[in-house]
Amino acid sequence: MAAAKPVMLEVDGPAGVRTVKISSPDRLIYPQDGITKLDLAQYLVAVGEVFIHANGNRPVALERFPEGIEGEQFFSKNPPRGVPEYMRSVMCTYPSGRKHPQLVLDEPAAAVWCAQMNTVTFHPWPVCAYDNDNPDELRIDLDPQPGRGFKDAVEAALPLRDLLTELGFQPRVKTSGNRGVHVYASIEPTHEFLDVRHGVIGIARELERRLPDLVTTAWWKEERGERVFVDFNQACRDRTIAGAYSPRPLPGAPVSMPLTWERLADADPREFTVRTAPGIVESEGDAWADRGEPGDIAAAIALWDRDVQERGLGELNFPPDYPKMPGEPRRVQPSKKRNDLPDPEFR
Known part of the structure; x- marks a missing residue:
């Protein structure tokens, strides 16, 4: 069975409309509920403004499920490969003293791109990006x-x-x-x-x-x-x-x-x-x-x-x-x- 063609989503935001490609749009993220990767991305489009109001301008870790919620799960703290140019990161210090960058979400398109990377749950820090200590x-x-x-x-x-x-x-x-x-x-x-x-x-x-x-x-x-x-x-x-x-x-x-x-x-x-x-x-x-x-x-x-x-x-x-x-x-x-x-x- 041929893989579904990518879907291009138009996502409005403070910088205007951005296009986010969703590959494998029919991948089942919630198999029991028939909810696909595209459904998840469209959800983030629908709630994009309130989502960014609550979670934006903060370092965020991504809980990702490449095979859906019944498969392997891992946390992305370092920014994944292929981050769009309109997304930024900020350096964070960890309990061990180690430092590395984490993504910051400034607009709905950034959250939708994270869905493209099979993100299900977003884990924002309780700090602003400009003062993350x-x-x-x-x-x-x-x-x-x-x-x-x-x-x-x-x-x-x-x-x-x-x-x-x-x-x-x-x-x-x-x-x-x-x-x-x-x-x-x-x-x-x-x-x-x-x-x-x-x-x-x-x-x-x-x-x-x-x-x-x-x-x-x-x-x-x-x-x-x-x-x-x-x-x-x-x-x-x-x-x-x-x-x-x-x-x-x-x-x-x-x-x-x-x-x-x-x-x-x-x-x-x-x-x-x-x-x-x-x-x-x-x-x-x-x-x-x-x-x-x-x-x-x-x-x-x-x-x-x-x-x-x-x-x-x-x-x-x-x-x-x-x-x-x-x-x-x-x-x-x-x-x-x-x-x-x-x-x-x-x-």
């Missing part, structure tokens, strides 16, 4: 553990909204595209990643105190129980979550959908898909059109400081690929700790 977004990932689900994440998100508002932030929310909820707030880019992470930990611990039966900050899964985990490590350098309006590699072709807080209460994440999201945006508008005035992360860091000084709480675990960090607890699963070893790192 100081985050300008506070991001909190509410991750339901086994026994909990989306509704439980929503139940945690609403008090989190109240807490963030008390601290002077203007929080906004989206579905994760799966079972979780992502809560964001714009912040002034005045502090580096470790400081922002401490602010997130301070917020997470306060939320846990308010909702001890629902929320946990326990890093080890065996200690979380049937609760909603506040994933504080998503605030680390080189840790990203799916961008707003980004497709997710799951059956049904769900997307990470920005919502108003009023819409969240009765939302079903399964209703927001590559097929349905463009119509929802057209009829309801962009829930993140107003991203709010930037808040001062110092208010969250004050929670961390209080916990350290008054409660004796300290650093929490970093991701396993991070170098050992100052004050970090032992990187040993609690059930496997041994007290008969001389080196405390391995106890």
